[in-house]
Amino acid sequence: MNPSPDFVFEIDAFGRVALLLIASIAGAYACERWLRLPRLVGYVLAGLLLGPAVLGWVPSSITGDLRPLVLLGLGLLLFELGSRVDLRWLRHNPTLIVSSLVESGLTFVATYLFLEWFELPTATRVAVAAIAVSTSPAIVMRIVAENNARGQMTERLMLMTALNSLYAILLLKISVGMVHFDRDAGLLRAIGHPLYIALGSLLLGGALAYGMHLTRFARLKRESERFALVIAVVLLGTTLADKLGLSVPMALLCGGMMLRSMTERLHLFPEHFGTAGALLVIILFTLTGVALDPRHVLVGGVMPLGLLLIRGLAKYLGAYVSAGYGGLAPKKAAWLGVALLPMSSLAVLQAHEVAGLYADFGDDIIAIVLGAVLMMELIGPVATQLALRRTGEAKAADGGGGLT
């Protein structure tokens, strides 16, 4: 009747999430306190450590189980970024569009030409170069919030991130169109599909924004209810875009941007839409860490490394020259190029989406891009934070954060 000596304590799903959260908080603390790195890096490292790549306490299946939470967290950040971009600013200062096009265009062309060295189909090169164009909205929003950053470079960082993410999604869809064309799917489908996605996502975003806009008449005073509303809008956007075969990130980014530009009145959201939103953001980054597999860096060989170098150089030069010309102080223009470095885990999601259409085409891209994304998941946040601090736009001491 004695208790079994070989009693095995099975960690269930709740236990694993708890473990991940605690490790994330500890990781964030260690990063900030001892390594002077962004807290966000701590979340990713905690996930990487507990995940299958290192300790294996948390199986990779958890990313599938918690996928709705991850998508919701990502959706919130995309919507938040969109809602920080005021399209009226572009009208008052058209050099911003030039600057954004130069930065993105240079990145696209440079990475595309770099990939010529490797024997890859054109569509694959376009797709990889498209992914290289985008700056990670999730990392940028999180690092800006962590550092309480405000200033001209921060404003431009958010604007350029939103715009280059939109270009990247479009370019990626075009690359899919090219694959359609290669496989005799007909010209109509090759051109019509990207066009359908772009216009459809724009319209859906507009509908979401307008719906959200109408709720102001309800005068929701409680923050919890306003947060619930934002969640509902993001969920609705995600599911509708998915059902209609549109781009989820594009719909949410456009939705946020249109909401912001629809009225002069303010939509006052706290950062990440409040505490619950911030929790989703932590989960998003921790699970990104779980999904990372260091072996991808090796598999890709020199290609991811070269890709990162070329991309970094192109972004740096593109932003430095164009933003400097467009009226940003030279020091800030230089750092803007660095701040734009984080690469998108959005890219991975998109690559998976593409892989869903044509397995061989998508797998190629994933193999090339995953290694680069893995490295940038750790280097990117550090680069952005460094840029915010060196330009004096990060707030030195943490004064509690958020909206006051």
Add this chain to the structure above:
Amino acid sequence: MTIEAFKSSRALTLGVELELQILDTHDYALTPMADDLLYWVERRRDHPGNVVPEITQGMIEISTGIHSNHRTLAAELREIRDFLCRGGRELNLALCGGGTHAFQHWGEMRIFDKERFHYVSDLYGYLAKQFTIFGQHIHIGCPSPDEALFLLHSLSRYIPHMIALSGASPYVHGLDTGFMSARLNSVFAFPLSGRAPMVDSWRDFGEYFDKMTRTGVVQSMKDFYWDIRPKPEFGTIEIRVCDTPLTVGHAADLAAYLQALCRYLMIERPIAPNEDDYLVYTFNRFHACRFGTEGVLVDPKSGEHLTLRDDILDTLARIERHAIELGADAACARIKSRVESGEGDAAWSRARFAALGSAPELMRAQAVRWQHD
């Protein structure tokens, strides 16, 4: 260190400095973009006015050239305003008037990177950050230093007028303070704030200044945060009690009213200033800050209790001739109608806050008003 010579300037010339708020167009909090705006300004040749940094990154100061009348002063202020607002639109920031930011917490402020500002910040600690308040300073030209001191002390009776007419800071940290000008409460906290000593010659003033520098308490005139202080290098006295109004138009009107008042005091010499005038000074000042034109003013000579509204209307009648002479009559007429109807900037802010329901919306409304009115 001895005080410098008082440079003579043409009597009753005007110059205005305004401290402005720089707001984030996302949430209308103060945003540390002074550097960015100054860089934008520097890149434009022949820009109007003078634009300089202030103690924290969320504020900027503009100043006009020297004017002899209201019309050209108002025109220059508008020109500077339009110019800076264009910069604001290109940089995605907003500018506005008002003596305080309605909901900013002082702990959030960042000190502008300049030696003097760091010195002040180290010395005064949180007071320096709390000093993120926005005032209008008006310079009045004086032909001689003794004339300047006469005018300075004669004006002390009228300081509550300037406070009540400009009061535009009812909100601090998101709360209604009940004051029309809560900004001045932050100024009082400084050890060298208040009034200048009762001396009537520049030699005596120099002696006082020598004694003060010998104690090591002050190094320059800049260390005095008096309500009115002589500015020898300009040949002016500087009136520093006004909140930055919500519109440039009202800023110019205030300067015109003060100019007419100074002409009245200089020419008619209705009062001989003396130390006893200051017995009621802080009481009057408090009433003007707290209640605006509804406050009480105790006449220092007669001891009579009046409402500030009546005293201002009475003064307006008395200085009318001088206002007409200076071309300040239209401005004085606008001030008169404001006082009669009780429409001040603080009252406007309270009404907007009530209608819009939040401090950020109020700040947005102030930014819109600054840009257009």
